[in-house]
Amino acid sequence: EIVLTQSPGTLSLSPGERATLSCRASQSITSRYLAWFQQKPGQAPRLLIYGASSRATGIPDRFSGSGSGTDFTLTISRLEPEDFAVYYCQQYGSSPPWTFGQGTKVENK
């Protein structure tokens, strides 16, 4: 099973600042099958990024993903008020189980 470790656990930032979230895998992820999700309180998760760097439909370009192998990053270039939420990474490579990281909370400083 691939274990995903996200850091930091909580990120305290102000609107307009840049957010950098990390996701590290216990083993290399096949073909960059790494996704990022956003979840707000009381809501279902929403897909932001798939294939490590491709934005899902309707996702603003302030969200970007990068990385390969075992190290991946989600960057929010300028935080908007609606971006304060919990973010999860997930690997969906060829063999299940398909695992999620434990989440990073981006909170308003």
Place this chain on the structure above:
Amino acid sequence: EVQLVESGGDLVQPGGSLRLSCAASGFTFSTTSMNWVRQAPGKGLEWVSFITSSTNTIYYADSVKGRFTISRDNAKNSLYLQMNSLRDEDTAVYYCARGGIYDSGGLPLDWGQGTLVTVSS
């Protein structure tokens, strides 16, 4: 617009059973793989189960293997999760999620709003 609507969540005693349903619309359900993902109260996300469009491939997380059964009815655009021998640790919101294409079936593209299962005596 993709819509996934889960139902069937309830309070059940340990050792009991429950059947969750997910009604799908807005896409071609019969050619789409599907997943169940759960989230315990205040915790992170856990993938639970996967089924291909033709049901020829099914996967389970180790934590539910032998107790849960995923199925689908393509004529009714519906996905199911039969949950037996329920444990306290199965308490969670259960989400139905549309899978990606080809070898990305485990990628949850769209999610329902979830249904709460509470296992408690």
